[in-house]
Amino acid sequence: MARRRQLYEGKAKILFEGPEPGTLVQYFKDDATAFNAKKKGTITGKGVLNNRISEYLMTRLAEIGVPTHFIRRLNMREQLIREVEIIPLEVVVRNVAAGSLSQRLGITEGQRLPRSIIEYYYKNDALNDPMVAEEHITCFGWASTQDLDDIVALTLRVNDFLSGLLLGVGITLVDFKLEFGRLWENDEMRIVLADEISPDNCRLWDSKTGEKMDKDRFRRDLGKVEEGYQEVARRLGILPEAGPRDMSGPEVMQ
Ligand code: UDP
Numbered sequence: 001m002a003r004r005r006q007l008y009e010g011k012a013k014i015l016f017e018g019p020e021p022g023t024l025v026q027y028f029k030d031d032a033t034a035f036n037a038k039k040k041g042t043i044t045g046k047g048v049l050n051n052r053i054s055e056y057l058m059t060r061l062a063e064i065g066v067p068t069h070f071i072r073r074l075n076m077r078e079q080l081i082r083e084v085e086i087i088p089l090e091v092v093v094r095n096v097a098a099g100s101l102s103q104r105l106g107i108t109e110g111q112r113l114p115r116s117i118i119e120y121y122y123k124n125d126a127l128n129d130p131m132v133a134e135e136h137i138t139c140f141g142w143a144s145t146q147d148l149d150d151i152v153a154l155t156l157r158v159n160d161f162l163s164g165l166l167l168g169v170g171i172t173l174v175d176f177k178l179e180f181g182r183l184w185e186n187d188e189m190r191i192v193l194a195d196e197i198s199p200d201n202c203r204l205w206d207s208k209t210g211e212k213m214d215k216d217r218f219r220r221d222l223g224k225v226e227e228g229y230q231e232v233a234r235r236l237g238i239l240p241e242a243g244p245r246d247m248s249g250p251e252v253m254q
Pocket of ligand 1: 092099100127132177201203
């Protein structure tokens with residue numbers, strides 16, 4: 001079979017041209033990076049799990065009316081998505097203090113925030129994804145005020161829905177990062193959820209023990225990294241059919 005044309009390779013995913021105009025194929029790698037790629041490694045089976053987890057969460061979100069770029073999963077490591085114009089922002093939501101928030105402001109990790117916080121980072125590796133304010137975003141034209149209104153409304157819905165869904169399986173959604181894109185249909189533009197939602201870009205803690213089940217296991221050398229991702233998939237009821245052994249296996253088209 002002729003290999004599709006590769007359009008972009010990121011740290012954890014590759015984008016290929018899709019089978020129809022306006023579509024792309026998103027391929028999930030096992031590569032892991034942290035600290036703006038200063039730390040590199042491989043998490044065996046991560047791509048397979050993130051493909052499934054992101055499919056599951058985006059599908060549930062679509063069911064409550066959150067528009068996403070996701071169309072369908074193609075195989076173990078690939079999903080078909082709509083081609084969107086990515087807005088160059090990382091939108092971070094925090095429910096519990098952790099990571100850079102704790103470091104920058106000296107807030108104890110694990111402290112529940114009195115209300116959820118949304119932060120914006122400008123997606124630019126050369127600049128180390130700096131935090132920016134709404135003023136920067138509109139001033140430099142990365143997104144309009146109307147775009148930001150839509151982004152905030154969608155982000156809050158995603159946070160409420162995912163917090164509840166995860167709490168139902170004993171996981172606290174501490175914080176996460178979203179990306180959005182513009183989808184053009186005829187002359188109409190809609191903001192839709194893009195990228196992925198997985199333990200690569202969420203902090204997920206066991207609600208009872210506080211144990212971490214996300215990329216912090218890799219970032220902080222906590223060990224049992226694969227197991228963390230597997231546990232999230234297991235609790236969501238979506239471990240690949242044959243269990244963990246199935247994860248680096250052949251890519252069977254469905
Ligand atoms: N995050 C991400 N990509 C980034 C930076 C952060 O997906 O480039 C996610 C991260 O996994 C966490 C949340 O955004 O769930 C908040 O991250 P934080 O600002 O605390 O930065 P970190 O401690 O990860 O450097």
